[in-house]
Amino acid sequence: xxxxxxxxxxxxxxxxxxxxxxxxxxxxxxxxxxxxxxxxxxxxxxxxxxxxxxxxxxxxxxxxxxxxxxxxxxxxxxxxxxxxxxxxxxxxxxxxxxxxxxxxxxxxxxxxxxxxxxxxxxxxxxxxxxxxxxxxxxxxxxxxxxxxxxxxxxxxxxxxxxxxxxxxxxxxxxxxxxxxxxxxxxxxxxxxxxxxxxxxxxxxxxxxxxxxxxxxxxxxxxxxxxxxxxxxxxxxxxxxxxxxxxxxxxxxxxxxxxxxxxxxxxxxxxxxxxxxxxxxxxxxxxxxxxxxxxxxxxxxxxxxxxxxxxxxxxxxxxxxxxxxxxxxxxxxxxxxxxxxxxxxxxxxxxxxxxxx
Amino acid sequence: xxxxxxxxxxxxxxxxxxxxxxxxxxxxxxxxxxxxxxxxxxxxxxxxxxxxxxxxxxxxxxxxxxxxxxxxxxxxxxxxxxxxxxxxxxxxxxxxxxxxxxxxxxxxxxxxxxxxxxxxxxxxxxxxxxxxxxxxxxxxxxxxxxxxxxxxxxxxxxxxxxxxxxxxxxxxxxxxxxxxxxxxxxxxxxxxxxxxxxxxxxxxxxxxxxxxxxxxxxxxxxxxxxxxxxxxxxxxxxxxxxxxxxxxxxxxxxxxxxxxxxxxxxxxxxxxxxxxxxxxxxxxxxxxxxxxxxxxxxxxxxxxxxxxxxxxxxxxxxxxxxxxxxxxxxxxxxxxxxxxxxxxxxxxxxxxxxxxxxxxxxxxxxxxxxxxxxxxxxxxxxxxxxxxxxxxxxxxxxxxxxxxxxxxxxxxxxxxxxxxxxxxxxxxxxxxxxxxxxxxxxxxxxxxxxxxxxxxxxxxxxxxxxxxxxxxxxxxxxxxxxxxxxxxxxxxxxxxxxxxxxxxxxxxxxxxxxxxxxxx
Ligand SMILES: Nc1ncnc2c1ncn2[C@@H]1O[C@H](COP(=O)(O)OP(=O)(O)O)[C@@H](O)[C@H]1O
Ligand SMILES: [Mg+2]
Numbered sequence: 108x109x110x111x112x113x114x115x116x117x118x119x120x121x122x123x124x125x126x127x128x129x130x131x132x133x134x135x136x137x138x139x140x141x142x143x144x145x146x147x148x149x150x151x152x153x154x155x156x157x158x159x160x161x162x163x164x165x166x167x168x169x170x171x172x173x174x175x176x177x178x179x180x181x182x183x184x185x186x187x188x189x190x191x192x193x194x195x196x197x198x199x200x201x202x203x204x205x206x207x208x209x210x211x212x213x214x215x216x217x218x219x220x221x222x223x224x225x226x227x228x229x230x231x232x233x234x235x236x237x238x239x240x241x242x243x244x245x246x247x248x249x250x251x252x253x254x255x256x257x258x259x260x261x262x263x264x265x266x267x268x269x270x271x272x273x274x275x276x277x278x279x280x281x282x283x284x285x286x287x288x289x290x291x292x293x294x295x296x297x298x299x300x301x302x303x304x305x306x307x308x309x310x311x312x313x314x315x316x317x318x319x320x321x322x323x324x325x326x327x328x329x330x331x332x333x334x335x336x337x338x339x340x341x342x343x344x345x346x347x348x349x350x351x352x353x354x355x356x357x358x359x360x361x362x363x364x365x366x367x368x369x370x371x372x373x374x375x376x377x378x379x380x381x382x383x384x385x386x387x388x389x390x391x392x393x394x395x396x397x398x399x400x401x402x403x404x405x406x407x408x409x410x411x412x413x414x415x416x417x418x419x420x421x422x423x424x425x426x427x428x429x430x431x432x433x434x435x436x437x438x439x440x441x442x443x444x445x446x447x448x449x450x451x452x453x454x455x456x457x458x459x460x461x462x463x
Numbered sequence: 464x465x466x467x468x469x470x471x472x473x474x475x476x477x478x479x480x481x482x483x484x485x486x487x488x489x490x491x492x493x494x495x496x497x498x499x500x501x502x503x504x505x506x507x508x509x510x511x512x513x514x515x516x517x518x519x520x521x522x523x524x525x526x527x528x529x530x531x532x533x534x535x536x537x538x539x540x541x542x543x544x545x546x547x548x549x550x551x552x553x554x555x556x557x558x559x560x561x562x563x564x565x566x567x568x569x570x571x572x573x574x575x576x577x578x579x580x581x582x583x584x585x586x587x588x589x590x591x592x593x594x595x596x597x598x599x600x601x602x603x604x605x606x607x608x609x610x611x612x613x614x615x616x617x618x619x620x621x622x623x624x625x626x627x628x629x630x631x632x633x634x635x636x637x638x639x640x641x642x643x644x645x646x647x648x649x650x651x652x653x654x655x656x657x658x659x660x661x662x663x664x665x666x667x668x669x670x671x672x673x674x675x676x677x678x679x680x681x682x683x684x685x686x687x688x689x690x691x692x693x694x695x696x697x698x699x700x701x702x703x704x705x706x707x708x709x710x711x712x713x714x715x716x717x718x719x720x721x722x723x724x725x726x727x728x729x730x731x732x733x734x735x736x737x738x739x740x741x742x743x744x745x746x747x748x749x750x751x752x753x754x755x756x757x758x759x760x761x762x763x764x765x766x767x768x769x770x771x772x773x774x775x776x777x778x779x780x781x782x783x784x785x786x787x788x789x790x791x792x793x794x795x796x797x798x799x800x801x802x803x804x805x806x807x808x809x810x811x812x813x814x815x816x817x818x819x820x821x822x823x824x825x826x827x828x829x830x831x832x833x834x835x836x837x838x839x840x841x842x843x844x845x846x847x848x849x850x851x852x853x854x855x856x857x858x859x860x861x862x863x864x865x866x867x868x869x870x871x872x873x874x875x876x877x878x879x880x881x882x883x884x885x886x887x888x889x890x891x892x893x894x895x896x897x898x899x900x901x902x903x904x905x906x907x908x909x910x911x912x913x914x915x916x917x918x919x920x921x922x923x924x925x926x927x928x929x930x931x932x933x934x935x936x937x938x939x940x941x942x943x944x945x946x947x948x949x950x951x952x953x954x955x956x957x958x959x960x961x962x963x964x965x966x967x968x969x970x971x972x973x974x975x976x977x978x979x980x981x982x983x
Contacts, residue, residue: 304570304577311556311567318554321518322568322618323539442730443775450728450740450776 134391140277142398143391148282150390151351152177152361154289155344156368157375157382158296159337164377165300166333167313171228172213173341174365175235176206180345182239185356188258189247195261195354199285199346206342207335209235214334218327232365240358253356260354261285261347285347290383292340297379309333341365367420374423385423392419466530467494467626467657468515468546473524475510484510485521486681492626497648497658499668499689502678502701503756508661509551511678512628515659516548517541528626547619548628553611555603562586562599565618589621595647608735609640616647626657633667634941645671663756664964665694677701698959702926712910715934718747721782721887721918722768728776729760729767731942737763739942741777745887750909750919752933753944756962757924760942762804765891765922769801770794782886795824800885802876804892804922806869810876813865817858818846821879849878853904870901877908888912891922906932926955926962940964 134143156173163170180202187193187201213231216222243249261283270280300306311319312329320326348364349356371389375381396415399407470490476483484507492498500508513519515526517535525532528544535541541548555564562583571581583599590597595613603611612632619627629648633641649671652658660672668675672689677700684700692700722745731737738760745751755761766772768779770791779787786794795801803809811820822831822842830841846860853874858867864875873893880888890909894902909932913919923929929936930953937947938961946967948957960970 302577303575304572305575307559307563307567307570307577311559314558315554315556317550317552318556318564318567321538321548321550321554323537323542324568438734439730439773439775442734442736443728446728446736446739447776450726453740 139398140274142394143278144281145397146387146391146394147278148286148352148390149393150386151286151289151347152344152364153368153371153386153389154293154383155285155340155347156365157371157386158289158292158379159340159344160369160372161300161377161379161382162296162309162333162340163337164372165313166309166330167316168214168217168330168334169224170213170334170337170341171225171369172209172231172365173337173368174361174363175228175232176209176338176341177345177348177365177368178232178239178359178361179209179235180206180342181349181360182242182345182356183342184346185253185258185349185354186242186246188350188354189253189255190257192257192259195259195350196284198350199261199343202346202349203339203343206345207339209342210335210338211331213338214331217334218330236359239356243356243358251358254354258350258354261351283347283351285343285351288343289347293379293383300379305329305332341368344368363417363420367416370420370423370427373427389416389419392416465494466491466527468492468659469527469530470511470515471525471527473511473514473526474522475507475514475519476522477510483681485514488524488678488681488683490676490683490686492657492659493674494657495652495655496673497652497660497671499660499662499672499675500678501662501665501668501675501697505680505757506678506701507681508678509630512548512630512659512661515541516546516628542622542624545623545625546628547622547624547626549612549615549619549630549632551630551634553615555611555614557604558602560600560602561597561606561614564603564614565589565599565621567618569622586617586621590617593617593620594650607640609636609644612636612644613647616651624656626659627651628659628661630661631663632660633662633664641667663962665697665960666965668697669694694960694965695956698956698963702955702959710906710910710931712932713914715749715913717749717934718916721745721747722920723780724764724768724777725780726777727764727767727774727779729763729772730775731760731763736775736942738767741939741942741944743937743944743947745918745920747886747918748913748916749934750913750921750932752929752936753920753922753939754926754929754936754958754962755924755939759939759962761922761924761939762891763942764939765801765804765889765920768920769799769889798886800880800888802873802880802888802890802893804895806872806876811864811872816862817850817864817875818842818861820864820875821846821849821882824879825883845882849875849882853878853908868898868901870897870904873897873901873905877905881908881912884915885917887918887920889920889922892924893921894923894925894928902928926958929958930955938962 156177159173159176160170183205184198184202188195188198209231213227217224217227243253247253263281263283264287266280270276300310308319308324309329312324312326316326345361348360367389371385372382375385393416396412399405399412400409468490469492470488473485473488474483475485488507488511490511500511502508510519514521515535517537517540520536526535527533528546533540533544535544535546556567559567562579565586566582571578571585586597586599595617597610597613597617603614616627633644636644645667648658648660662668668689674686675689675692675697676686677684677697679701724741724743727738727741728736729738741760741764743751753761753764763772767774770786770789770793774787777787778785781794781799782797784797786797807813812823822845825831826837830838831845832838843860849855850858850860855867855871855874855878858864858871858875864872867875888909893905893909897905906928909919909921921929921932930950934950935947936950936953936958937944938958939945940962941964946961957970961967
């Protein structure tokens with residue numbers, strides 16, 4: 108299997124590239140434009156969530172609490188806007204800050220009090236999931252869904268000039284502020300990670316703590332900062348879910364998107380720009396699921412359609428796992444070849460090795 | 464000459480491992496000298512240097528730099544005082560380039576944005592000024608170990624280090640790289656820098672050190688001018704004279720070949736071979752000891768033999784069958800027993816009881832299970848039998864074992880492994896951390912098994928143990944079996960030299976020379 112892969116590596120690469128281009132062309136020109144518009148929009152929580160995963164994981168902390176941080180953001184945005192009549196951007200800001208605050212708490216519990224990372228993440232996710240339901244009932248008297256005319260959704264923004272471009276304009280223009288902000292953040296995170304001193308320190312901490320420590324980089328500080336930013340990005344992703352689409356909060360409305368965002372980051376090798384495109388793909392699978400459900404004449408099984416994003420997630424995880432496994436096998440093979448050759452060079456038949 | 468560094472009465476006790484790693488160590492390092500520190504594994508060399516570099520806090524003692532007392536509680540303090548350290552295990556970021564690693568933490572930047580052109584230029588200039596050329600754009604994961612070490616040295620030179628601590632720098636290098644490296648060290652000393660050079664290889668000490676300090680069990684047992692000591696004298700000081708444990712044993716009666724390993728290649732961490740070109744042969748009724756400083760491939764060799772680690776090249780034959788890719792269970796069923804290096808994690812499961820621990824290697828077979836159902840009566844009988852036969856004090860059938868002493872735990876392992884008369888017993892550090900009584904018991908048991916006709920492979924870093932038990936002795940160094948000696952030819956001194964990287968040929972050469980020199 109590995110042999111075949113190695114032998115035809117070039118051809119496989121080209122085939123993959125051609126196939127990829129064909130799929131992209133089909134998506135762009137073969138699918139209805141409304142479907143593409145909603146794909147781009149629905150990709151937003153994945154874009155921001157994946158960035159949150161990247162920032163934490165590049166600093167050496169697996170942030171498995173993104174789901175909870177997102178849910179907190181979704182709830183805070185709605186809670187702040189409820190009956191205050193503030194501008195929806197205030198809701199986004201509040202959600203971002205709340206996510207950041209949770210990120211700091213998470214970082215302190217993990218790094219200072221040294222609670223096990225997995226247990227801590229599980230606790231945070233469960234706690235936020237239950238706390239949001241609790242406050243929804245006690246503070247707002249709402250069951251299941253918190254909706255009110257006082258909660259304004261984020262307005263659409265028509266980009267000047269760009270909206271004039273045929274086809275492309277209608278894809279790119281007309282989204283809300285968080286969508287555009289998520290795009291900007293892709294670039295910002297990339298620049299920070301790969302062009303700034305802080306980003307380099309962050310990556311050094313994530314890749315080899317001992318190396319960073321030995322040149323005097325304060326690991327704890329870097330990781331606390333990374334988790335805070337991670338929380339802010341996740342919080343903002345949450346605000347998009349609640350006030351970017353329908354302006355309401357629904358119990359557990361993140362519905363696993365935080366976990367999917369982690370998958371997106373893994374699939375994209377924890378690189379911001381590939382993550383953006385992977386996120387678009389997940390946005391498409393989600394939009395596709397809605398789109399096909401709205402067309403009963405196709406008579407597709409509805410349960411299967413609902414599961415479309417989940418199927419995409421599992422497929423992505425399988426690919427990630429296979430890729431890691433293949434990498435290990437290739438490494439072992441390279442080792443055996445390299446040193447096997449050296450061994451053969453030494454000649455045969457001696458019981459006592461050559462020494463040095 | 465003035466002192467660059469004075470270390471005074473340093474003491475460090477690690478409570479986690481209950482080891483007194485440094486016991487009132489004092490050391491005076493002159494400016495501009497190459498000062499070697501030698502000692503067996505675990506002598507406390509790395510700990511002492513980590514204290515000087517601010518990675519470990521001492522319990523007592525003080526450090527003087529250029530005659531003034533200083534507090535070094537963090538590597539930043541050490542760097543501030545002009546001390547740099549190249550660690551035994553490199554501290555480099557694999558995906559970063561050479562320039563990025565050298566400048567990590569001191570990147571040239573504008574408002575936080577890195578100026579990578581200046582960075583590469585600086586590194587290039589630095590490298591050239593020290594005659595250590597590097598391509599700043601290569602990534603660490605793509606370059607050789609020798610080059611990685613050069614990067615580490617440049618990293619501390621960039622930080623203006625005047626005192627360079629090099630912890631076993633040559634352990635990872637090829638002989639050619641070593642020669643090149645020694646030239647670099649000498650030229651650095653000529654620039655007025657002070658070098659603290661830790662090594663196991665005494666020939667290197669003779670080659671480049673001005674003075675040498677010998678450490679043994681956490682103590683400084685003497686600092687000498689390197690030219691005043693022979694390699695043999697250093698080896699004797701390093702090992703120290705210790706009372707050896709006597710084991711009563713008759714001469715071995717080796718029978719047929721039980722185990723044969725041919726030219727094994729086994730991968731270690733980081734894609735370098737842990738075992739390279741290792742061959743050995745073991746016969747029924749003999750004990751083959753494998754001596755070596757720990758970390759020279761013994762663990763990986765044992766794991767490959769018992770089936771816990773894949774073999775990349777070579778062949779293992781056991782009782783005439785090729786078992787190179789057999790599973791652990793297949794090997795065990797055909798008569799291989801393994802007393803692992805770490806009885807707390809690999810040898811036993813301390814979270815469960817005695818019964819499960821003794822039956823774990825054989826639970827699927829009759830009489831311990833029938834048609835997939837455990838036969839608890841039989842399992843309890845087995846546990847009782849082992850407790851009785853090996854006199855495992857305070858162990859009781861069906862009860863937890865986590866409170867038992869090391870000696871009793873090892874008896875349980877031995878009891879389990881020796882049950883069913885294995886053809887081959889592989890024992891890795893079987894007496895580590897045991898009291899004298901338990902050590903005697905383990906030794907006696909292994910000799911008994913040999914006399915019953917088993918083949919025994921004993922891996923130990925304790926030379927006394929190897930000398931007391933073995934019929935033949937193989938010495939491992941840098942992943943190879945560099946010599947196989949008959950017990951009668953082996954002396955502690957000779958083994959010590961082989962373990963430190965000398966070859967048999969060079970030893971014979973030395974001996975011949977010595978004989979010529981001594982008037983009859
Ligand atoms: N961080 C630590 N915690 C507990 N024990 C340690 C630690 N570091 C070293 N030791 C113990 O201290 C002793 C000396 O170790 P070390 O300084 O590494 O020796 P050397 O470098 O001479 O081989 C060893 O017994 C080792 O197990
Ligand atoms: Mg050491």
